[in-house]
Amino acid sequence: MVEQRLDTTFRALADPTRRGMLASLALGDKSIGELGEPFAMSFAGAAKHVKVLESAGLIERCKAGRRQICALRPEPLREAEAWLKQWEKFWSVRLDRLEAAIDRDKKENPND
Amino acid sequence: MVEQRLDTTFRALADPTRRGMLASLALGDKSIGELGEPFAMSFAGAAKHVKVLESAGLIERCKAGRRQICALRPEPLREAEAWLKQWEKFWSVRLDRLEAAIDRDKKENPND
DNA sequence: TCGTTGTTCAACCATGTGGTTTATAATGCA
């Protein structure tokens, strides 16, 4: 179900290392070693993060010789964004109220 | 930093119980008991989820007599959505291809 | 005042997470 995909997607995104890896992949496909290199952690540690991203469907891997090339698969991000879009009306209502309050304030105190 | 807020926001959203609680709050403010009631878990369990949502800044609580009324605070959702919007170009490339294919199909079969 | 209700807190448990190290494979190259 989509609900379960949201679980794993949000879970995968809840870590700055993994978000960094996604950003890195946005610039081009990379191997696990290249993905982990900026993060001052062991190769095995980086590989675990890659595995989380992969099982969340956010990346796919294909073998190229002895390397594993990872590529971005943004579809789950899209689902997550669609879910978040649900809430847009809530923050826009607040913004409207805020603007109304500011307008009211201006009318009452025009020289502030 | 915003990065840390993303951590806690995505972490809070990575659980169906908590997403359900947010959806419930979208319909109106609720007490902890009311929030937890649909989820077949102990009150203390529900209160833990509420605490996670609160420390992620997604809800705020105020005392009303002996009850704790929780209200939605959607701002962190907005930040999360803004982060996800970054990636739109990646899936829109794919969508463009899909739309082009559909257009092509319509031209060839105009009476579908 | 007393009981009921809503909540908080601490302790506990099983499991998951983020990280390590180490060993073991698989591949490419001199």
Added chain:
DNA sequence: TGCATTATAAACCACATGGTTGAACAACGA
């Protein structure tokens, strides 16, 4: 062939998470 590179897997550690129970506290109503 032998060695360096890249990845995988397993074992381990400290800590967080999701859940429980039970005790205590605060506030409302009879």
